[in-house]
Amino acid sequence: MPINRPLLTDQDLQEAIDRKLPVRVFQDDHLVNSGATIVRFTDSDVVIQSRVSDLTYYSRSRCEFFEVRP
Numbered sequence: 001m002p003i004n005r006p007l008l009t010d011q012d013l014q015e016a017i018d019r020k021l022p023v024r025v026f027q028d029d030h031l032v033n034s035g036a037t038i039v040r041f042t043d044s045d046v047v048i049q050s051r052v053s054d055l056t057y058y059s060r061s062r063c064e065f066f067e068v069r070p
Helices: 010-019
Strands: 003-006 022-027 030-041 045-051 054-059 063-069
Touching (some): 010 063, 022 045, 030 063, 054 063
Antiparallel strands (some): 003 063, 022 030
């Protein structure tokens, strides 16, 4: 069973970028993205890339981010 670790701080998000960890994104208690990687983040947004040209922007205040470890 995979382990889901919440990504709460800038350091957590930077570690996910550096290690290219797959993440799950929840918004309003619904899974909205799974298996993509974080490519960038700011104080207000997190940018997730699931394919070469597919970038999605998520609000840090409205979403929850989790790394997925096997």
